[in-house]
Amino acid sequence: MNPLKKWRELRTWAPLRLAFLALFLAFLVSFPFWGSRYWVDVGFYVGLYALLGLGLNVILGEVGLFNLGHAAFWAIGAYATAILNARFGLPTLALLPVSALVAAGCAWIISSPIIHLRGDYLCIVTIALGEIVRLVLINNPGGLTGGPNGVVGIDRPVFLGHVIRTPMDFYFLVWALVALCAFGLRQLQRSRIGRAWNYIREDEIAAEAMGVDVRALKLLAFVLGAALAGIAGNIFAAKMRMVSPDSFTFLESCLMFCIVLLGGMGSIPGTILGAALVVLFPEILRPVAQYRLLFFGLALAATMYFRPGGLWPRRRAVEFLREAKS
Amino acid sequence: MLTFVQQLLNGLTIGSFYAFVALGYSLVYAILKLINFAHGDLFGLGAYLGYTVFVYAFGVIGAKLGLWGLLAAGFVAAALGTAAAGLIIERVAYRPIYPIGRLPAVVSALGMAIFLSNFIMAVWGPRYLAYQESFIPTGFWEIGEFRIRVLQVLILVSSLVLLGILYFVVEKTTFGAAVRAVALDRETAALMGIDSLKVIRFAFAVGPALGAIAGVFVGMYYRQINFTMGWVYGLKAFTATILGGIGNIPGAMVGGIFLGLLEAFTAGYISAAWKDVFVFAALMLMLIFRPTGLLGEKVAEKV
Numbered sequence: 099m100n101p102l103k104k105w106r107e108l109r110t111w112a113p114l115r116l117a118f119l120a121l122f123l124a125f126l127v128s129f130p131f132w133g134s135r136y137w138v139d140v141g142f143y144v145g146l147y148a149l150l151g152l153g154l155n156v157i158l159g160e161v162g163l164f165n166l167g168h169a170a171f172w173a174i175g176a177y178a179t180a181i182l183n184a185r186f187g188l189p190t191l192a193l194l195p196v197s198a199l200v201a202a203g204c205a206w207i208i209s210s211p212i213i214h215l216r217g218d219y220l221c222i223v224t225i226a227l228g229e230i231v232r233l234v235l236i237n238n239p240g241g242l243t244g245g246p247n248g249v250v251g252i253d254r255p256v257f258l259g260h261v262i263r264t265p266m267d268f269y270f271l272v273w274a275l276v277a278l279c280a281f282g283l284r285q286l287q288r289s290r291i292g293r294a295w296n297y298i299r300e301d302e303i304a305a306e307a308m309g310v311d312v313r314a315l316k317l318l319a320f321v322l323g324a325a326l327a328g329i330a331g332n333i334f335a336a337k338m339r340m341v342s343p344d345s346f347t348f349l350e351s352c353l354m355f356c357i358v359l360l361g362g363m364g365s366i367p368g369t370i371l372g373a374a375l376v377v378l379f380p381e382i383l384r385p386v387a388q389y390r391l392l393f394f395g396l397a398l399a400a401t402m403y404f405r406p407g408g409l410w411p412r413r414r415a416v417e418f419l420r421e422a423k424s
Numbered sequence: 425m426l427t428f429v430q431q432l433l434n435g436l437t438i439g440s441f442y443a444f445v446a447l448g449y450s451l452v453y454a455i456l457k458l459i460n461f462a463h464g465d466l467f468g469l470g471a472y473l474g475y476t477v478f479v480y481a482f483g484v485i486g487a488k489l490g491l492w493g494l495l496a497a498g499f500v501a502a503a504l505g506t507a508a509a510g511l512i513i514e515r516v517a518y519r520p521i522y523p524i525g526r527l528p529a530v531v532s533a534l535g536m537a538i539f540l541s542n543f544i545m546a547v548w549g550p551r552y553l554a555y556q557e558s559f560i561p562t563g564f565w566e567i568g569e570f571r572i573r574v575l576q577v578l579i580l581v582s583s584l585v586l587l588g589i590l591y592f593v594v595e596k597t598t599f600g601a602a603v604r605a606v607a608l609d610r611e612t613a614a615l616m617g618i619d620s621l622k623v624i625r626f627a628f629a630v631g632p633a634l635g636a637i638a639g640v641f642v643g644m645y646y647r648q649i650n651f652t653m654g655w656v657y658g659l660k661a662f663t664a665t666i667l668g669g670i671g672n673i674p675g676a677m678v679g680g681i682f683l684g685l686l687e688a689f690t691a692g693y694i695s696a697a698w699k700d701v702f703v704f705a706a707l708m709l710m711l712i713f714r715p716t717g718l719l720g721e722k723v724a725e726k727v
Contacts, residue, residue, distance in 0.1 A: 222662065
């Protein structure tokens with residue numbers, strides 16, 4: 099074995115990783131104090147999509163379930179907050195766990211009958227699901243969802259007497275949640291559940307043969323991913339102070355799907371990077387605003403060509419690919 | 425009775441559109457096991473190409489060959505242009521990526537769909553464009569109290585004829601045997617001396633060409649087109665593909681007609697606002713209880 103290859107195998111990135119993480123956190127925390135109001139707002143959206151991406155990453159990245167309707171759970175969370183706050187007067191921030199629970203509950207009910215579907219079939223069902231949720235919201239059942247206009251007049255969240263109002267407030271709210279979720283998901287990744295999830299992704303039949311409860315673990319992933327989307331929905335509703343069906347289109351589900359695959363399946367830093375790219379891309383291309391989605395489409399295809407494993411793939415995934423190739 | 429017959433006709437017409445577009449999905453899926461998300465937007469591109477030919481060649485061709493000559497020119501141009509676009513997309517965005525894995529290919533396909541619909545918007549603008557009456561056959565027959573439009577008959581007959589031809593090619597010719605062989609197992613087919621690239625090109629040329637014809641018909645039938653139509657019809661047509669059973673030609677036809685009828689009758693008898701909910705609910709039920717579709721065969725799971 100040549101020395102370079104040996105060094106590559108022995109080297110450890112741990113100190114470098116820690117330094118990088120510290121730098122990144124310092125940047126995140128300090129950014130609102132020197133960044134302009136506009137860019138802080140952009141930073142908020144990066145955080146929001148990171149939250150959505152982390153949720154989908156559990157479903158798509160960890161377990162390999164093709165979910166192209168994740169916006170449905172986001173919508174359910176946002177509408178749960180909007181309806182309970184605007185119609186029943188419950189405080190917005192207290193609805194955050196409620197939104198998560200409602201989205202998770204809906205995910206459990208909806209995904210139970212479809213969880214056995216594989217690959218592309220699941221993909222299609224989730225697309226249909228996303229459309230059904232959007233259409234139901236437009237059709238205004240029982241006068242609850244307000245039809246195409248949505249629900250307006252959501253209260254600002256209040257945290258320990260402090261009204262969350264400015265872009266900076268929302269920025270910290272969303273990034274605190276992202277940090278919390280990222281940490282929790284990292285722990286989960288390394289647990290028995292996380293390993294079982296990855297096993298299902300790599301070989302479902304083998305996993306089942308080894309006694310992994312495939313169905314329960316898939317459902318757990320769906321419920322957990324939906325809960326994170328529900329949290330994102332709550333924050334989104336609080337920030338916009340209104341929700342309408344237009345915010346939860348198929349394109350949003352596509353963007354979330356792309357966030358996970360751009361970043362790298364099952365990679366938490368990758369997902370956050372993916373969210374940053376998807377949100378920042380249109381901002382950077384603002385001068386050619388009309389054509390920005392055109393370039394975005396090309397960039398997606400190009401990224402998949404040059405880095406099929408994503409921009410920041412998870413270590414274990416890389417090794418797996420390397421072995422498979424040799 | 426009148427409503428019933430009218431809805432039946434509407435359903436058959438809409439169903440023909442879906443069947444046309446569904447074929448493109450089905451062909452590509454059968455061969456590559458890839459959902460070609462860009463296919464819906466290729467259909468949209470076809471509608472715009474047809475529109476452009478009708479508008480700009482109206483004076484030249486229309487004067488010389490009359491309405492039917494103009495229509496033929498529009499259909500041929502739309503089909504050829506869209507087939508070319510399909511082949512380019514296959515070459516640029518799929519061929520380098522699908523050996524890598526299915527998920528990267530799905531993202532690439534989504535990227536192409538986003539690219540194409542925005543390309544259409546950049547070239548022709550975001551507003552609705554109207555297919556003018558001067559290049560639409562407006563005649564109709566009256567039988568008793570029923571009114572049957574020439575256009576509807578044209579759509580139905582051409583869908584039957586074109587799908588019949590395609591069915592014949594795939595099921596009865598030597599080339600068709602090659603297509604079916606590649607769909608079953610690309611590697612083994614290659615070992616038998618079949619040029620699988622040729623088969624893939626066939627799928628990416630014929631599918632979009634049929635989609636383009638449907639696009640022009642949709643423009644004529646509804647009189648207006650928009651850059652978002654690709655996604656709307658694409659999703660419905662894909663639903664039709666699944667309902668009929670993905671990967672087989674009669675399945676796409678049956679699924680399309682079934683979906684069209686379902687849509688027309690729920691719109692006519694239950695509620696127009698909820699018709700899409702019914703459509704997607706039907707899709708979900710079909711996938712839960714019979715994932716192979718109406719005409720699909722049972723596929724054994726590979727271990």
